[in-house]
Amino acid sequence: MVEIAGSVALVTGANRGLGREFVEQLRERGAKKVYAAARDTSTITTPGVVPVALDVLDPESIERAAQQAGDVTLLVNNAGIATGQNLIRGDLAQVRREMEVHFFGTLTVTRAFADILGGNGGGAIINVLSVLSWFSWDGATSYSAAKAAEWSLTAGTRVELAGQGTQVLGVHLGSAATDMTRDYDGPKLKPSEVIGAALDGLADGAVEVLADEWSRTTKAGLAQDPAEFYAAAVRPIRRRTAG
Numbered sequence: 001m002v003e004i005a006g007s008v009a010l011v012t013g014a015n016r017g018l019g020r021e022f023v024e025q026l027r028e029r030g031a032k033k034v035y036a037a038a039r040d041t042s043t044i045t046t047p048g049v050v051p052v053a054l055d056v057l058d059p060e061s062i063e064r065a066a067q068q069a070g071d072v073t074l075l076v077n078n079a080g081i082a083t084g085q086n087l088i089r090g091d092l093a094q095v096r097r098e099m100e101v102h103f104f105g106t107l108t109v110t111r112a113f114a115d116i117l118g119g120n121g122g123g124a125i126i127n128v129l130s131v132l133s134w135f136s137w138d139g140a141t142s143y144s145a146a147k148a149a150e151w152s153l154t155a156g157t158r159v160e161l162a163g164q165g166t167q168v169l170g171v172h173l174g175s176a177a178t179d180m181t182r183d184y185d186g187p188k189l190k191p192s193e194v195i196g197a198a199l200d201g202l203a204d205g206a207v208e209v210l211a212d213e214w215s216r217t218t219k220a221g222l223a224q225d226p227a228e229f230y231a232a233a234v235r236p237i238r239r240r241t242a243g
Contacts (some may be wrong), residue, residue, distance in 0.1 A: 019076075026074075077127045122164055
């Protein structure tokens with residue numbers, strides 16, 4: 001288990017939304033140093049952090065960040081996008097971009113920091129996932145595929161890094177009140193609720209956090225027949241988006 005107090009954390013996508021909330025709560029919980037990573041460091045406004053230029057689609061920027069932040073004990077893979085594309089008739093370039101960010105971007109950052117974490121005692125990785133890791137929603141099937149891939153990546157890196165003592169935690173949620181969900185009319189968690197649950201789980205040694213009832217219900221339904229599962233899982237989305 002990772003002690004947040006005294007830890008050295010790096011958070012990707014730290015300039016807004018869940019990333020900014022991660023940065024703020026890590027500092028509140030006593031992290032010794034927080035590297036706040038974003039493509040444009042001028043967008044980092046949280047006081048008391050170390051801005052780091054990092055674009056998850058640019059391997060060279062990731063390597064530079066790893067060289068700068070060699071004392072990291074906690075990596076938070078939070079950076080993400082939502083393009084609103086479907087797999088069959090959506091813009092294929094945007095479908096590829098979504099997969100590149102969520103899967104290959106997360107993987108490249110993790111690979112760059114894996115040995116650093118191991119050298120610093122093991123540490124931990126938090127990957128921000130989604131309830132849509134577990135089912136596809138018409139209108140965003142590309143995002144669902146990318147998050148499903150990132151969920152599998154989370155399990156794979158957990159297995160590979162167990163030997164060096166690195167805790168790998170996946171955080172699933174339905175929807176939070178961030179810029180990414182501004183066009184979604186359904187219920188949304190406060191970012192503080194999501195990050196509070198994530199960091200509590202980290203402190204407890206968890207490998208998975210289900211931040212809301214939607215994610216808990218959906219995860220529990222995975223053993224159902226797919227027809228029954230989709231009838232139950234998609235209906236709440238339709239109710240939430242109605243009107």
